[in-house]
Amino acid sequence: MRVPPPVRNRERRAAQDGGVAIDVPFTPGRVDALEEETDVESFAWLEPAADGFRN
Numbered sequence: 001m002r003v004p005p006p007v008r009n010r011e012r013r014a015a016q017d018g019g020v021a022i023d024v025p026f027t028p029g030r031v032d033a034l035e036e037e038t039d040v041e042s043f044a045w046l047e048p049a050a051d052g053f054r055n
Helices: 010-017 040-046
Strands: none
8 A cells, every 4th residue: 555645744744844853763673572582482372273374
């Protein structure tokens, strides 16, 4: 789905009109937690019992 430029930049233009500079850093990927910070065993129940794509 493509979002038209006026919608994408609405917040930036509103901030500029209000005299506020916006700089939001972005790092792509999942960087919310490290593996050692995650309780891996508590997520084990999310593994499927059967998978039609794997034998």
